[in-house]
Amino acid sequence: MPVGLKPILELQEITKAFGGVEALRSVDFALSPGEIHGLVGENGAGKSTLMKIIAGVHADFSGRFILDGRETRFRSVRDAHAAGIAMVHQELSVAPDLSVAENVFLGNQPTNRFGFVQWRRMAREAGEQLKRFGIDVDPMSRLGDLPIGLQQLIEIARVLFSGARIIILDEPTSALSPPEVERLFATLKRLRDEGTSIVFISHFIEDILRVSDVVTVFRNGRKVAETRAADTNKPALIEAMIGHGREALEETYTHDIMLPPPAERPVVLNASGLSLARSLRDVSFDVRAGEVLGIYGFMGCGQLELARILFGKLKPDQGSLAIAGEQKAFRSTAGARRAGIAFVPESRRDMLFHQEPVYKNISISVLDRISSLLLKPSREREIAARQVDQLRIRPAAVELDLGMLSGGNQQKVALAKWLSYPPRLLVLCEPTRGMDVGAKDDVIHIVRDLRAKGLAVIVLSTEPETVLSLADRIIVLKRGAVVREFSNERISKDRLLEAA
Amino acid sequence: MTSGESVTVPASDRKRPHRLAVMLRSQMRNIAPFLTLICLFGFFAAASPSFATLDNLGNILTQISVTGIIAVGLTFVILCAEIDLSIAAIANVTGIAVAYFTLQESYVNIANVPMPGWAAILLALALCALLGLVNAFGLTVIGIPSFIMTLAMMQIAAGISALLVRGQIAYKVPPLVSTLGSTSIGGVPWIVIVAALMLLGGHLVLTYTRFGRYVYMVGGNREAAEYSGLNVKLILGSVMVISAVCAGIGGMLGVAHFGSAQQNEFDTYLLDSIAAVVVGGTSLFGGRGGIGNTIVGLFVLGVLNNGLDHVNIDSFLKILIRGLILLAALVINVYAQRLRERTAD
Structure with a gap:
């Protein structure tokens, strides 16, 4: 000065x-x-x-x-x-x-x-x-x-x-x-x-x-x-x-984390050469079963667009997606869901029906599995109650309007809707944004359970802690391009920030 | 964030003092139209001895039947937070088409194409379904807002009507249509039975089928429906076709009911149908309401129209009063939405 x-x-x-x-x-x-x-x-x-x-x-x-x-x-x-x-x-x-x-x-x-x-x-x-x-x-x-x-x-x-x-x-x-x-x-x-x-x-x-x-x-x-x-x-x-x-919570994240060696499991999703206008340039990666891939980058690095391409909401200008080795070009989000992809966007408002009861929010993605023409409300409630119990959603009342739940519990409902019939690939955007410590911890455990069950998970976040605490492998996006991949090595928050 | 707190404090303890208030608020959209109906009925019953009679109840039922049939499909559309302005024109063209394919008396100067009754009915139904598909295509594939798309369709359907009748009036319709439209069974007009069955059918579809649930979800939060992997375009397209077909059925029976098929015969039914759905409390923002609301709305309009005749009001004033009641219903509709959002968030 x-x-x-x-x-x-x-x-x-x-x-x-x-x-x-x-x-x-x-x-x-x-x-x-x-x-x-x-x-x-x-x-x-x-x-x-x-x-x-x-x-x-x-x-x-x-x-x-x-x-x-x-x-x-x-x-x-x-x-x-x-x-x-x-x-x-x-x-x-x-x-x-x-x-x-x-x-x-x-x-x-x-x-x-x-x-x-x-x-x-x-x-x-x-x-x-x-x-x-x-x-x-x-x-x-x-x-x-x-x-x-x-x-x-x-x-x-x-x-x-x-x-x-x-x-x-x-x-x-x-x-x-x-x-x-x-x-x-x-x-x-x-x-x-x-x-x-x-x-x-x-x-x-x-x-x-x-x-x-x-x-x-x-x-x-x-x-x-x-x-x-x-x-x-x-x-x-x-x-x-x-x-x-300085602070206990942050300390846990600033310690180095050892990323595991890549798993010898089948590739669930292969993205190659994805490009979209000025948002993404030639982005390629694999995700394997039983693996959590973290995608980290600053706001505006192209993550949101990438996630939407994976769920069929945006069409890439170039590049292709393959699910379990089979080329796919999704024409709608319904196509992506049928291919076994589940998606939780970064904003709960975009994901949930605030004026509907919890059980309808949970059953919406699996209705076509449990009913052909007529609804089966008792089966829906049963499925919802099981998810509410497993994910410890509180209050545990499936009839309550979703809007009555706290933010962290709403986020869990957004996850719960995909878990009654587990997908092959789960794409999570900012899964712990705005959550208190307890709820964050719950979400981390849920994701680890899913990984243990053999799901492929992609976590996209602008928060380094989120990616570090969840991912087995991390790629860093910068201005729409992959600039670094961390795999089978020690990583800390400093190094992640440095790479971005 | 309060997820920690809500674990320790059971919802029932926190919500108890407000529970009744919350329930009343969230049910505002259902309660208000019903109160309106009771008030109107009470007023006319007191004002005119000829109003609250069984005969007159029959009149009201018959008067709201055509509107009711058209409003079934419109309810689906409005639940999806879309609008269909072409319903009256599609009703009209379908009614004209069914007459066009029926042999007319020689003094009717229309170059019609006589066919067996069943073929005429099928062709007319195909026509309205096709127009509905065009609406669906414009809305979902091209991406024209439904308000504009169906405004164009209103003109297109009116144009087809004009070309078919060329300013003339046709009278004959196939026997099945004229039976359902203009005769009674056991003192109950067939058209009332058809309307009741279609309303019931619409209610069952909306309440008990997967498609019905999807309609509510798409209307409640279209973005969330898409992110839940629903085929939103397919659902929106379907409701446009359903709306057009309901309008077509209403048009055919209406022609039989009125005893003639001519240009601009159904013009008032556009506003009446929209009014019935909205006055009944179905949200213009989508996702709230249903056939039950539409039925209450139909009765509000029916009692109002019929009652105003009984109390001998200046017929010009009648139009103004209808407009004011519709405005009041819209105010309640928007207000109920706001109350509901405040309780939910």
């Missing part, structure tokens, strides 16, 4: 809770004029929450918020905009049906004194700005027709050139190609030299180290380190993020 400069923005003892869970605990944060401030931390460490407080998204928090030396408080994103603060969120938020120029000037198109939009001026200025950013597109073309990475760049450009003096970028590089990342960094540095303050959040620690002046590390809702980027390195940052030996 340049010494002697008064911070443009200062946060003191910020605490923020969501429904009783503290996302931020008494965090101090200062941003100087003309600095790029990198933020790192695991998922849920509190980075995004803090940034959303700065950008006016979260208005109720405790602590002091000091802008330009004066205590203030934003009640909305509009207030933050008016104060010159702009944020690029993790999810793309553009208007695909509007032109590039309209997107660049979204919400503040140049108008003449009668209030009409000055199209020619808008197109010209948008074109000039984008060119400065190294993007050469026709400003009047439809944004949705451009590749996703370019759309993301244009969204970033909109914020960068909005005239804001504090700019927050949350994972801006996840969908960008290496040359695009270079251009972004060059622009960030130029803006910094012009006096803009920038906060840069990323999982890519190399990126953080390259572009930032100062790096702050978050862990479990607290700020655990703040250093000049020049004075630190990747292993030190990873150690600060994970916190070696």
Whole structure:
């Protein structure tokens, strides 16, 4: 941090809770004029929450918020905009049906004194700005027709050139190609030299180290380190993020884990050369019976798309799937289910019927096995009751509406629906996300039982702990491609993070 | 996360104080239409001595029969959170088709193609099934929203009707159709029996078959149905065909009931059928409701239409009142959904 400069923005003892869970605990944060401030931390460490407080998204928090030396408080994103603060969120938020120029000037198109939009001026200025950013597109073309990475760049450009003096970028590089990342960094540095303050959040620690002046590390809702980027390195940052030996739960995961040698069992699924638009590039792997394959990568690395290809929800542009040696091209999820594949998506909302009783949620995937034309409700209840008992779903009442269950128990129901007639391959996305320790433990045991029964399991997660605690073999996805496979070797969280 | 807590606290202890309230709230969508029906019935019975008679009950039943037959299929569609705006037009074209394939009197100036009665009925049924398949194809394969797809089909079916009758009126239909549509057995009109049987059939399919369960699940959460490995497109396509065939049967019997087949004969049945399903409490968002609700909705509309005649209200005001009642039902529908979601989440 340049010494002697008064911070443009200062946060003191910020605490923020969501429904009783503290996302931020008494965090101090200062941003100087003309600095790029990198933020790192695991998922849920509190980075995004803090940034959303700065950008006016979260208005109720405790602590002091000091802008330009004066205590203030934003009640909305509009207030933050008016104060010159702009944020690029993790999810793309553009208007695909509007032109590039309209997107660049979204919400503040140049108008003449009668209030009409000055199209020619808008197109010209948008074109000039984008060119400065190294993007050469026709400003009047439809944004949705451009590749996703370019759309993301244009969204970033909109914020960068909005005239804001504090700019927050949350994972801006996840969908960008290496040359695009270079251009972004060059622009960030130029803006910094012009006096803009920038906060840069990323999982890519190399990126953080390259572009930032100062790096702050978050862990479990607290700020655990703040250093000049020049004075630190990747292993030190990873150690600060994970916190070696500080907390009992984390300790269990930071110990090395020995991955077993590959099993000599039949291959259940072979994926070869899967590619999908800009999400996946030439992804190939095998899963064997009685094996848990972990697929790890950061948000946006292509996991979600990969999982959906495996379950027939998305069609790959290239590549093929073979189940037990037989080529398959699924035309629907029903086809994948018939081939013996089970799928649990990352969001429970997408998976379950909240207004239906537990037993109907469990029996839905096996109805065609237990009844041809007429339903057999007593058989359904019997099957459901057995699963509820085995998976220790609480309360153990199959008639209860699913929505009455807690999140962890809902997640178990999402698993239970596939287990009454075990599939050949189980694809689990983020199986323990948002669960408390007890429920996580239950899920880990369930998956291990299934593996022991000879199922092939694929676990996809952005949480290293989840993959480490479940998988026999781990592949790492980065920007849509397989970059590393861990098998029959020692592995730790540090090494996994390093590979991604 | 509270999974730890819910292990130690039995649900019955936590829920007991609210149980009645919760039940009432979650049953709101079934209770409200029934209360509406009782209120309307009570009002008209008090307002007019000729309303609450056995004869008039028969009238009401006959009046709601055609709507009832059409509404059976529409209930399936709305349970899937889709809509079918082509039902009245398909009813009309099917009724016209069955007359077109029947020998008409010489003074009827239609270039019709006379056939045996059974062939005429089969052809008419094939026609409505085909139009339903086109709806299904547009919705599931091409991906046109059902609202737009069936709006187009409404025009297409009306166009076929127009080409077949060319502004004329046909009167003759096959004997089976005219028996079911316009005669009685033991004092009970056949059309009431057909409507009752079709409603019963629809109820049995929705409640006791695997297909019926799938309809509810697809309507309740389409994404989850897909991630459970259901063939969502097949189910959506099927309900569009079911809807068209029910509309076709309603159209054939309707033509016999009215005694004539002509253009635009069924126009009011579109709104009536949708109103019956929705007023009955079937959720426009899908997954909630059923034939039982549709039956209550049919009676609400039937009592309202019939009762307004008995109390001698200005016929122009009648239209306004029907509109207001429909609006009230929609408000309850949306509100009940919200209450339900609040209790569930």
